Structures are given as structure tokens and as C-alpha cells.
Amino acid sequence: MAIKHWLMKSEPDVFSFSDLKKKKSEPWTGVRNYQARNFMRDEMKTGDLIFFYHSSCETPGIAGIASVASAPYPDPTQFDKKSEYFDPKATKENPRWFLVDVRFEKDLSRPITLEEMKNEKKLLEMRLLQRGNRLSILPVTSEEFETILKLI
DNA sequence: GCCAACGTTGGC
DNA sequence: GCCAACGTTGGC
Numbered sequence: 001m002a003i004k005h006w007l008m009k010s011e012p013d014v015f016s017f018s019d020l021k022k023k024k025s026e027p028w029t030g031v032r033n034y035q036a037r038n039f040m041r042d043e044m045k046t047g048d049l050i051f052f053y054h055s056s057c058e059t060p061g062i063a064g065i066a067s068v069a070s071a072p073y074p075d076p077t078q079f080d081k082k083s084e085y086f087d088p089k090a091t092k093e094n095p096r097w098f099l100v101d102v103r104f105e106k107d108l109s110r111p112i113t114l115e116e117m118k119n120e121k122k123l124l125e126m127r128l129l130q131r132g133n134r135l136s137i138l139p140v141t142s143e144e145f146e147t148i149l150k151l152i
Numbered sequence: 153g154c155c156a157a158c159g160t161t162g163g164c
Numbered sequence: 165g166c167c168a169a170c171g172t173t174g175g176c
Contacts, residue, residue: 033171034171035171131168131169132168132169132170133169134169134170134171
């Protein structure tokens with residue numbers, strides 16, 4: 001089975017790609033959207049490659065490459081009453097939210113901006129660029145992945 | 153099950 | 165800060 005490719009958004013003010021590089025690996029806590037959860041729980045495999053995307057910042061775009069570093073497991077923050085991600089409806093017997101660990105993979109020679117991707121005709125169909133898209137985790141096709149790397 | 157109200161995301 | 169898009173909630 002070939003590896004899949006993903007794009008995961010993060011606000012760099014909260015957790016940036018350089019934060020990931022420092023920490024090497026990070027549990028992707030706090031996803032509270034069912035589609036995004038399902039990608040992590042049902043479709044991600046260890047070794048899948050990830051575009052680490054910076055959103056809600058001065059220059060939105062891809063900051064670097066990461067990878068899926070664990071099998072899915074319950075997001076511990078859903079059980080933590082002190083966490084902003086606490087979910088009173090989740091139980092340990094029946095967890096509602098799952099996550100994977102995300103690992104630093106490699107730097108890019110420079111970030112790839114959202115604007116550049118919008119300007120590439122081959123990426124017209126990319127989910128990231130469709131209007132109204134707000135999902136924080138998105139699948140990326142192998143073709144899109146290669147096309148984006150060639151923008152540098 | 154419908155749908156209005158509300159909250160969040162994220163580019164600009 | 166604005167606002168379009170869209171997900172969730174809750175009354176009925």
C-alpha cells in the first residue's frame with residue numbers, strides 16, 4: 001500500500017513548524033472536527049508524509065515536511081477537565097477524539113506560499129484551494145504533493 | 153428531522 | 165477587524 005499525503009494546518013503563533021523541529025514529535029491534540037478525526041483515526045498510517053501548513057498568519061503556506069509517527073490513539077485532552085479541549089461526553093471506554101503523533105521530517109529551502117499554490121494551474125482541484133474549505137487536516141494527492149515540491 | 157441561531161475558521 | 169463559509173446545537 002503506497003503512502004498517503006496530507007496537509008495539516010497549525011497557527012504558527014500557537015505551534016509552528018520550528019516548534020515541531022525543536023520537539024521532534026508532537027501529539028496532534030485538539031482536533032474537534034469529525035472529518036479531520038476520521039482522517040487520523042481511519043486513514044493515516046505511520047510514515048505518511050505531511051505538509052505542515054501555517055494558517056491565520058502573515059503569509060499562509062507550507063512551512064515544512066512532517067510525517068505520521070504513530071498509530072491513532074485517543075486524544076488525552078478530551079479527558080482532562082482543565083484542558084480547553086475537554087469533552088464531557090467522551091469517556092475512556094468510548095473515546096470520541098483520536099489523534100496521531102506528528103514528527104518533524106525535513107525543512108524546505110523556503111516556505112511555499114498559499115499564493116504560489118493558487119497560481120499553479122495544476123493545483124486548481126486541490127482541496128486546500130476550494131472555497132469555504134476550513135478543515136484542519138486535508139488529504140493531498142501524490143500528484144499534488146509532487147507539483148507543490150516543484151514550486152520551489 | 154427541520155432549520156434558525158450561533159460559533160469557528162482563516163484569508164484578506 | 166471584517167466577513168463568507170460551514171459545522172454544531174437545540175427548540176420544536
